[in-house]
Amino acid sequence: MSRIEDITLENLEDYGQLLKPSMAENIGREYYNCIAAFDPLGDEVGAAMVWELKNTENPDETRAEIVYFGASEPAEGEELLREYGVRITDNWVKESFFELDGLSGEEKELLSEAGFQMEERESRDIMMTLAELNKLSFVNKKISKYIISIGKLDFLQFRQGLTNCLFCGKNGLEEDLALLPADWYENNVSCCVVTDGKVNGLFLVHKMADGILMPVLLFAMGMEANRSMLDMICYSIRAASAIYPEDTLVLIRRHDEKTRALTAKLFPNRKGVTVTAGERKEE
Numbered sequence: 001m002s003r004i005e006d007i008t009l010e011n012l013e014d015y016g017q018l019l020k021p022s023m024a025e026n027i028g029r030e031y032y033n034c035i036a037a038f039d040p041l042g043d044e045v046g047a048a049m050v051w052e053l054k055n056t057e058n059p060d061e062t063r064a065e066i067v068y069f070g071a072s073e074p075a076e077g078e079e080l081l082r083e084y085g086v087r088i089t090d091n092w093v094k095e096s097f098f099e100l101d102g103l104s105g106e107e108k109e110l111l112s113e114a115g116f117q118m119e120e121r122e123s124r125d126i127m128m129t130l131a132e133l134n135k136l137s138f139v140n141k142k143i144s145k146y147i148i149s150i151g152k153l154d155f156l157q158f159r160q161g162l163t164n165c166l167f168c169g170k171n172g173l174e175e176d177l178a179l180l181p182a183d184w185y186e187n188n189v190s191c192c193v194v195t196d197g198k199v200n201g202l203f204l205v206h207k208m209a210d211g212i213l214m215p216v217l218l219f220a221m222g223m224e225a226n227r228s229m230l231d232m233i234c235y236s237i238r239a240a241s242a243i244y245p246e247d248t249l250v251l252i253r254r255h256d257e258k259t260r261a262l263t264a265k266l267f268p269n270r271k272g273v274t275v276t277a278g279e280r281k282e283e
Contacts, residue, residue, distance in 0.1 A: 002079040007034035007048065018048045021209035023068050030176040031056065034068075035083060037076040046073030047080040051088075051096075054175055059092045066098035071107050081114045088282060097279040099124060108276060116278035123272030124254045126263060127212075131246035133237045136266060143231040146195050149239065151187035153199065158182045161192055161199030165219045172204065172217030173253060186213065189240045193220055193228045201225070203232035205240070213240060214251040 007015050009028040015036055016024060026032045027050075036048040050068040055061040066084075071077025088096065096116070101123070103111075112118060133139070150158060162178060171177040185204045193201035201220030205213055215236075220228035240248070254260040254272075263270070 002037040002046070002076045003040045004079065004083045005036050005038070007036055007050075015045060015048065018045060018070060019050070019068065022212070023050060025209040026050070026052075026067075030179055033087065035080065035087075037080040037083070039073075039076065044072075046076030047071035049080055049084060051084070052175065053091055053093070056091075056175065060094065062091065062093050064088050064091070064093045064096045066096060066100070069098070069100060069103070069107060069111065071110055074106055074110060077107065077110045078113075081110060085114075085282075093282050095279060095281055097277075099275050099277045101273055101275045103276050111278055114280070116280045118276055118278040120274055121277050123275045126252050126254065126267065126270050126272050128250045128252060128267070128270070129246060130237070130241050130244060130248045130250065132267075133250060134241055134246070136237075138230065139234050139237050141230075141234060143234050144193070144228065146193050147191055147228075147231050147235045148194055149188050149235075150182060150185065150190045150192050150202070150204070153182070153192065153194075155182075157194070157197075157199050161202050164199065164221060165202060165217065168219070168221070170217070170219045172219070173214075173255060174216050177217065185216075186240075188243060189213065189236050191232050191235045191239070193232065201228045201232060203229070203236055205236060208251075212249045212251050213244075214253070 007027060012024060012027055027034055031053040032050060034048065034050040036045045038045040048068070048070055049066060051064045051066045054063045054065060071080065108118065165171065166178055174180060184206060186207045190204045192199050192203070200222055202217055203215065204217040205215050207213055218229055218232070252263060254263055
């Protein structure tokens with residue numbers, strides 16, 4: 001019988017070989033869960049998975065995204081998926097889904113046998129370099145004087161900006177947006193719109209543990225919202241280019257139709273890698 005153990009900040013070093021740095025950095029966050037399955041008599045962990053709870057404020061729409069699944073031992077992978085099913089039931093999850101690359105044939109079979117409907121498709125993520133982003137025609141346009149880095153905000157201003165976003169139902173890619181500190185973002189690259197001392201827009205960029213830059217929130221209020229968002233994108237590209245090498249990667253997640261349409265317009269020939277996507281309705 002396999003043993004199930006939670007991977008936490010306290011024991012993360014014991015499982016570091018399983019998780020990429022960009023995955024391990026999320027352990028301990030509010031909505032992330034990570035468990036491992038192993039034979040107590042063996043020397044190695046046979047399976048591990050990480051998932052993130054989404055839409056937790058609405059019990060009827062709570063979902064779980066599996067962001068990592070690895071099972072070198074099929075029996076332990078089965079045990080892990082059984083435990084996952086129990087835990088998401090406790091969290092009232094209505095649907096599980098994933099978009100993963102690099103799955104082995106055995107791992108795909110385990111997920112299929114666990115009830116996931118799967119297909120191979122293009123990833124929602126595309127990778128760009130700073131050099132490519134600097135070639136966009138609008139990058140060198142004149143931008144508003146009200147755009148500044150978030151590093152110039154005091155604590156209350158930053159929190160007020162986040163509150164505006166959340167009040168409008170916007171949390172970007174981060175379910176725990178309200179809980180993340182300002183220094184989780186690249187302060188010199190992330191920026192905002194400040195008018196009359198108030199933050200009316202935010203463009204937040206996180207530098208992942210592997211060095212990849214990832215925009216996680218773009219939001220602006222008011223009549224000039226569209227212009228403000230474009231100005232913030234320009235500011236951020238310029239700021240990042242002044243700090244990082246031109247081959248620095250930027251991950252753009254096409255998480256909704258608006259983002260997908262924008263990236264298709266700006267980068268018509270850029271495609272994501274092929275991934276295995278799956279989903280399962282939960283009882």
